[in-house]
Amino acid sequence: MTSSEAVFAQKASWIWYPGDYEVWMSNRMQNRRTERGSFLPPFWKLDSHYVLIDFHKDFVLDAPETANVYVEGQYNLKIDGKALPGYPKKIEVPAGKHRVSLKIYNQASVPAVFIEGKHVFTDTSWRVTYEDKEWIDASGKTSDISSTKYFPAGSWNFQDPKLAPSAFRLPVQEQKAADVQKEDHHFFADFGKETFGYVKLHNLKGKGKIKIYYGESKEEALDTQKGELADEIEVNQPEAADYTLEGSRAFRYVNIQFEGLSANDVSMLYEYNPETRRGSFKCSDEEINKIYDVAAYTLQLNTREFFIDGIKRDRWVWSGDAYQSYLMNYYLFFDSPEVTHTLLALRGKDPVTSHINTIMDYTFYWFLGIYDYYRYTGDQAFIKNHYEQMQTLMNFCLKRRDQDGLMEGLPGDWVFIDWADGLSKQGQVSFEQLLLCRSLETVALCAKIAGEQADAVTYDAQASDLKKKLFSYYWNQDKHAFVHSRINGKATDNVTRYTNMFAVFFDYLNEQQRQDVKKYVLLNNQVPKITTPYMRFYELEALCALGDQAKVLKEMKDYWGGMLKLGATSFWEEYNPAKSGAEHYAMYGRPFGKSLCHAWGASPIYLLGKYYLGVKPETAGYETYRIEPVLGGLQWMEGTVPTPKGDIKVYCSKVEMKISAAAGNGVLRFKSKSKPSCKGAIIKSLGNGKYEMAVSGGKDYQIKYSAI
Amino acid sequence: MTSSEAVFAQKASWIWYPGDYEVWMSNRMQNRRTERGSFLPPFWKLDSHYVLIDFHKDFVLDAPETANVYVEGQYNLKIDGKALPGYPKKIEVPAGKHRVSLKIYNQASVPAVFIEGKHVFTDTSWRVTYEDKEWIDASGKTSDISSTKYFPAGSWNFQDPKLAPSAFRLPVQEQKAADVQKEDHHFFADFGKETFGYVKLHNLKGKGKIKIYYGESKEEALDTQKGELADEIEVNQPEAADYTLEGSRAFRYVNIQFEGLSANDVSMLYEYNPETRRGSFKCSDEEINKIYDVAAYTLQLNTREFFIDGIKRDRWVWSGDAYQSYLMNYYLFFDSPEVTHTLLALRGKDPVTSHINTIMDYTFYWFLGIYDYYRYTGDQAFIKNHYEQMQTLMNFCLKRRDQDGLMEGLPGDWVFIDWADGLSKQGQVSFEQLLLCRSLETVALCAKIAGEQADAVTYDAQASDLKKKLFSYYWNQDKHAFVHSRINGKATDNVTRYTNMFAVFFDYLNEQQRQDVKKYVLLNNQVPKITTPYMRFYELEALCALGDQAKVLKEMKDYWGGMLKLGATSFWEEYNPAKSGAEHYAMYGRPFGKSLCHAWGASPIYLLGKYYLGVKPETAGYETYRIEPVLGGLQWMEGTVPTPKGDIKVYCSKVEMKISAAAGNGVLRFKSKSKPSCKGAIIKSLGNGKYEMAVSGGKDYQIKYSAI
Structure with missing residues (x-):
């Protein structure tokens, strides 16, 4: 050629x-x-x-x-x-x-x-x-x-x-089991960690039936009645030959029973989406390093043709789950097409006949996904090409508002929010209005990009009107917090974490409200606890946004570290430290109903990249960005954050920072007890021990300082 | 079993x-x-x-x-x-x-x-x-x-x-050619009449190429450069065997050229939808009988998986064409599923993004098709199950109205009306408003059947409002007719036949207006003539509705008889007696562009059944019906009209009528110079030589009378 x-x-x-x-x-x-x-x-x-x-x-x-x-x-x-x-x-x-x-x-x-x-x-x-x-x-x-x-x-x-x-098929790679117990008519294989792919039987011979019971846990693989995944195949193979199953499954353990057949080994064809880990994180705390690695593996397993929820089940594209994967992706793979592919798969075609995945909040997360996508990638073409689909979806929502201009669950709408016992979905739930408000802001932003100025004005007005209602209807001065809902036109006095924590990182609150939410909601044990990594994601993000990285580090070690102590090799759909033993595997009324490899379990990737290394775009596509490292109790940390223009590298100890960015213009913000210095750069004091320094692409910076 | x-x-x-x-x-x-x-x-x-x-x-x-x-x-x-x-x-x-x-x-x-x-x-x-x-x-x-x-x-x-x-495939039946001229490397076959199917070559042997040129006319088959249909296939068949082409085509003549191959005969597999001709018509005029037979064959050929426009091209489902087939079908096959299949194929799925077949009038014919379907079959279940699809299509239309509440062609809308030189499509065309009005009446009717009373009230009001506008905007007292259009808010003084003739059989006119339209439009040679059987259908229907069966009979003999005289074995897409020779085959700027077997050419079936035998439903599904035989100059006629409840048989000469209906309650109306009589039935005089007699299912009636 x-x-x-x-x-x-x-x-x-x-x-x-x-x-x-x-x-x-x-x-x-x-x-x-x-x-x-x-x-x-x-x-x-x-x-x-x-x-x-x-x-x-x-x-x-x-x-x-x-x-x-x-x-x-x-x-x-x-x-x-x-x-x-x-x-x-x-x-x-x-x-x-x-x-x-x-x-x-x-x-x-x-x-x-x-x-x-x-x-x-x-x-x-x-x-x-x-x-x-x-x-x-x-x-x-x-x-x-x-x-x-x-x-x-x-x-x-x-x-x-x-x-x-x-x-098109994803590639596969053969992997051996870590351990196989072979008996007559029976294999029990442990692949050493959660994995995904096609079981392969070596030198299979004979005529009869093979029963395969998969397990994310040993208990599940051994329970031939109630494990979630099982295959039964009939084989007639007089000459010994390798046999690969047709269906891909998620498992760590495989329990195989042969009837009339024999084989001499079992392996698996690992099926994966080849992603490059552009992001990285390493620090002085080995448990956090392990959490980061397991989180990255969890996200890798769930990043397939699209971002899916979990590899055992549902293997579906759920908008709320995918939304978290987008955010983690910006700090690990920065695979932008994977985000747009997933957004388009979720959006489907017109007419819109129900919410995305039938869930009201999941429709809104779709818009939030667009908001972040533009912020991280700066891809205007995608916005322009799909602006009409945003409009038709938003029109579906706006038509479903009630007499107060709020959205509540109509027949056929699933108001999800979170898996939490006793969580009310009745009436006008404040959390849904909050998400709708940010969705309207997103469509207004996209209208501007698409050159639809009149639309932009309309959506902006609707967003600002709704934002006012949010405060006048739901903010409870005595509770120092948003309440959960209004029922029959009257605000309840039920305080939950959801609206409050999102309002923090949506930047909807003034300083007093922020501190109130922190004290009266986030740090208040009277407010019902969150038990899913799904909502812990946002809870911890809110705490980080409030500057409490030290507390979040402890929470990560407790919560994700807790799963590791139970032997997790990938992070779970739900984790409640109060449970014990095989109780952990149950969900949906089924003893092994829980997914032990769920994308929403991987959020430490995002938290560590955005709030510890502290890197985020200030304007779309990292045209400008901020680097605000926070050790949060660590001795040192180092890592890489990918951007569309190349990588941003950060090293930070208590006395030194090393910063380099491939391109673009950034600003480094930090606190120091002593006057900091950096050869070849000017550091501006902002008062109160706060400093700021301009960062230009292509240069290496070494800053001497003294962490507070 | x-x-x-x-x-x-x-x-x-x-x-x-x-x-x-x-x-x-x-x-x-x-x-x-x-x-x-x-x-x-x-x-x-x-x-x-x-x-x-x-x-x-x-x-x-x-x-x-x-x-x-x-x-x-x-x-x-x-x-x-x-x-x-x-x-x-x-x-x-x-x-x-x-x-x-x-x-x-x-x-x-x-x-x-x-x-x-x-x-x-x-x-x-x-x-x-x-x-x-x-x-x-x-x-x-x-x-x-x-x-x-x-x-x-x-x-x-x-x-x-x-x-x-x-x-699913339609059945086929082998048919021999009427004549085959065989030369070396060349066959020329005449199948005796227009047909449709797969060419079959007998004992084909050798390796090389076969070129097949099809013709609805001899001229077309002989023109290897400009005929519409041609196939070129490569064959490698060392042992002689029959070979059937993969694609079905329309033709009477086939011109086959062999290169490197030989065969000893050619036949064809006729592909057809097995329909039963429940309707029939026979009369004292042999030319009319021939017209009826060729019309029935034309409709049969175009009644396939769905009602299509023509068998050479387009082989597509066009709503305006199909609408006429529905009406003919009620007098020939009474195949109700064929109607609903075609209606549903045309309707497709939501969202509606353009008019049906992109043509504004064709959207309206879809509604008219529903109107007639209900009238002839009484099938309420179909209306109920598809009422929502009627609504979404009507909403698409209503949103496209202008400031006057009228519909004009917006970008992307094809205002078709008819193939006619110089026909204006500009501005607010009266014909489109008329069709919209009947469409609104249809949806109102369907809303009632679907139990949506509030909708019915709304649609009825919109229909009656539009009907008023039709008269106030377009009826020109000096012209004694509707004018063609309004341009820039001003009515033109251009009179065309379309709106006027439809208004007659839609029953929108008072008696004076009816007679005016007849005199000043239908019988006025200054008003541009119609040259397609498509619009001749409605023109002749209007004349029949005005009682001028005698004139229509003459027109049928001239127009359809004219095609027969030119050797037609099926009726054409367009026929202009002023043309001569192969000029007749040209259309769309192509020498053989015209379809010589077009469903809309078959309208005599409908006219003869509805306006000569005079049978039509009075209430939905022939619960009650009218029989009003009109000889229109014939000596005698006899025929059968199918209904959902069985057949209605009519014989009528100048002195005698024989009537029998399988079921239901009908009324026979006729004129007689003398006082008529019927054994076992009471004949009521309506004055002015008009008579009426009740007809009950399951009885035979023989009426003596004296035709006026």
């Missing part, structure tokens, strides 16, 4: 209608769940891709050019509107300006095309539509009025023309 | 979500079009079925029962909410009350199930949903609030469990 060929080969990609592959692939992925051998699909509506798509691009060529054409679907291929006969595998485009277009029909999978030529190739600069709204008159003349909306093509950068999008 | 088995076997049927199979099958059908070997799909949006469906039914059994289960898709099967393992092919339902449910995922084709047991079997009494909106709490308890909407399952009465819905 010559070097110019290499250049264009890197650019050509399979393309399709934007969002369609996400919808199609998430259907495929989410329908892989089984429960004790029965198919268990999602209970919400699944959408479908558009089955007939028009693709085009105009090319200006100096010389004629031939390109190879690969298509998934039944298609025609046109040059300047004139169809070539049949289903051409090559196209010859003459010199000059010419339009290449295709119309592709595919019911079973996404209409997709890959064209591979020197200049004529497919990429996201192609324009696509599902409705071209063209017609002709009786003379054959095409109408000149058209309201066809074209969008830039979607792509996952699949760059191999021979690998059709519908054939 | 025992007789009780036979009974249940007749009832069990493949079922799916209502409307989904129509959407899926119409995608498949409409994507079969080719133009000179290039794939030519529809240019409007194609929708898709729901990919994940929940099916259930509650059974009460005296004894346990085993039933066979056939499924298209990946599924689970539950009894009382508990899933059976794997993909069971049988289900055992215990005695007592039990719920059988399935959840089926299928991306490529419609999720469908066939269960075959004595009492436990699938039919349209099953309930289905695409969104069950159920959730659980942390204890595993299912929510008790649910807003899930269940609908009765859809079905096409596919009663063979082994024939999956996705494998």
Whole structure:
């Protein structure tokens, strides 16, 4: 391959209608769940891709050019509107300006095309539509009025023309068990830690049945009646050969019973999404280091075709779960496409007939996910291309408001908030209004980016009106806190943590309110405790935002350290230190119902990156950023935070900081007992022992200081 | 098979979500079009079925029962909410009350199930949903609030469990050519009349290429450059064997060129929808009889999986074309499912993003189709099950009204009306408002049937408001007619036939206006003539409604007789007697662009049944009906009109009528110079030589009279 060929080969990609592959692939992925051998699909509506798509691009060529054409679907291929006969595998485009277009029909999978030529190739600069709204008159003349909306093509950068999008699979890698107990007709394997993939039986021979019981815990694998995952297969294999199961499962332990068959070993094909850990964290506390590693592994396992909730079950894309994965991702992989793929899979197609995953809060987390996505990546194109879908989803919400302009659970709406005994979902729940308010702010922001100024004004006004109501309806001066809900138009005096802690890091509170919330809610044991890592995420974030990293460090060691002490090799869906033994594995009324590898368990990645290393964007896409290291009781820490412009590296001990950023303009903020110094940089005093220093990309800074 | 088995076997049927199979099958059908070997799909949006469906039914059994289960898709099967393992092919339902449910995922084709047991079997009494909106709490308890909407399952009465819905094909029957000229490397076959199917080459042998040029006319088949349909296939067949082409085509003539191959004969596999001709018409005029037969054959050819426009092209479902087929169908096949299948295919899924087929008038014909469907069949269940889809389509229309409350063509709207040179589509076209008015009346009627009284009031008010506007904005007292349009808020003085003739049979005019329209529009040669059978349909209907069957008979003989004289074996898309020779075959700027077998050419079936035999429903589903025979210059006529309750038979000469109806209550109206008589019946005089007689089902009447 010559070097110019290499250049264009890197650019050509399979393309399709934007969002369609996400919808199609998430259907495929989410329908892989089984429960004790029965198919268990999602209970919400699944959408479908558009089955007939028009693709085009105009090319200006100096010389004629031939390109190879690969298509998934039944298609025609046109040059300047004139169809070539049949289903051409090559196209010859003459010199000059010419339009290449295709119309592709595919019911079973996404209409997709890959064209591979020197200049004529497919990429996201192609324009696509599902409705071209063209017609002709009786003379054959095409109408000149058209309201066809074209969008830039979607792509996952699949760059191999021979690998059709519908054939995409995650890669696998064979892994040996850490320990296998082999008896006649029976294997019991321990893979040493939570894992995911396909069980492989070596030299399997004979005719009969194999029963496989999987366990995230030993107890689960041994319980052949009540474990969550089991497979039963019939095999007739007179000659010994390796046999790999068809379905992928989550497990650490595998309990295998052979009837009429024998094998001599068991391994597994680990299935994974190849991610690069760009972020890192290491510190003086070995338990925290272990927590970080297990959290990173937990997130890796749940980062698949999309961000999923858990690998044993549900293996579905849940918006509230995914929202936390986005945030962790910005501090570990910084895989932006994984975020947009997940957002588009969740959004599905119009019409909106229910909340995302049927959960009201999960609709709002979808908007919050967009808010953060823009903040961390600065990707305006995504916002512009999908602004209409934000609008139709927001309109669905706004139409469901009651006479007070608030949202409460209507029939068919699941008000989730958290798994917590006795948590009220009745009436106008303050937490839902708070999330709606931030969602409105998000759509207003996106309207501005999309150039829809009038919309922006409307959404901004609605957000600010709702924010006022939030304080006038729910803030209880005596309780120094937001109350949980209004029922029949009257505020209850029930205080819960949710609204209060979110209001802290949404920056909705004044300083007095912040301190009140800290004292009367977050540090108040009378307010019901949170027992899911899901909501602990936000609780600890609020404490960090209030500057209490020292307390949060202790909480991390207690809570996540608690799971490690129980032998966790990945973090759980729920952890209640008050329980003991196999009680920990129960949930949903089932002895092994709990997921022991749940993405929302991995939040220390986010907390350590954002609030200890202290790195976050100040303006979209890290154009400007802040670095505000806080040791929180650690002796030292060092780590890397990925950004779209390269990495930001931070080392911090009690007397020294080392900072380097690949690009962009940042500001370092810190406290010091002594006057700090940095060669080649000016440190500004802000008073009260606070200091600030400008950081420029490409330079290394070494700061001498004295931690308070 | 025992007789009780036979009974249940007749009832069990493949079922799916209502409307989904129509959407899926119409995608498949409409994507079969080719133009000179290039794939030519529809240019409007194609929708898709729901990919994940929940099916259930509650059974009460005296004894346990085993039933066979056939499924298209990946599924689970539950009894009382508990899933059976794997993909069971049988289900055992215990005695007592039990719920059988399935959840089926299928991306490529419609999720469908066939269960075959004595009492436990699938039919349209099953309930289905695409969104069950159920959730659980942390204890595993299912929510008790649910807003899930269940609908009765859809079905096409596919009663063979082994024939999956996705494998459905229309039957074929081999037919010989009427004449084949065989030369070396060349066949020219004439099948004697327009036909449709797959060319079959007998004892094909060798290796090389076959080029096939199809022609509805001889000229087209001989024109290898500009005929509309051509196939080119490569064959390598060392041993002689029959070879059938993969694609079905429309043709009378086939021109075949062999390169490197030989064959000894050619035939074709006629592909057809097996319909029973329940309606019939025969009279003293042989030319009219021939017109009726060719019209019936034309409709038969275009009645396929759905009612299509034409068999050469487009082979698509066009709402305005289909609307006429519905009406003809009520007088020929009375195939009600064919109507609902076509209506549902056209309606597709929400959201509505453009008019049906992108044409504003075609959206309205969809509503008119519902209006007539209810009138002729009395099927309330269909109205109830699809009322929401009527509403969302009507809302799309109502949102597009301008400041005057009228609809004009917005960007992306095709205002079609008819193929006619110089026909204005600008501004507020009166014809579109007229169709909108009847559409509103239709939705109001359906709202009543669906029990939505408040909606009915709203739609009725909107219809009556629009009707007033129609007269105040468009009725021109000097022209004694509706004018064509308003431009910039001012009525033009352009008179066209469309609005005026529809207003006649919509019964929107008073007697004076009716006579004015007849004189100043219909019989006025200054008003531009209509040259498509499409609009001639309505023009002649209006004349019939005005009692001028004599003139219409002459017109039929001239116009349809004119096509027969030119050798037509099916009726055309357009016929202009002023043209000559091969000019007749041209359209859309292409020498053979015209379709010579177009459903809208078959309207004499409807006119002869409704306005000569004079049979039509007075109340929905022929609960009551009218028989008003009009000879219109014929010596005698006889025929059958099908109804949901059986056939109505009419014989009428100038001195005698014979009437029999299978069921229901009808009234016979006629004129007589002399006092008529009928044994066993009372004839009431209405004055002015008009008479009326009650007709009861199951009796034969013989009336002596004397035609005026």
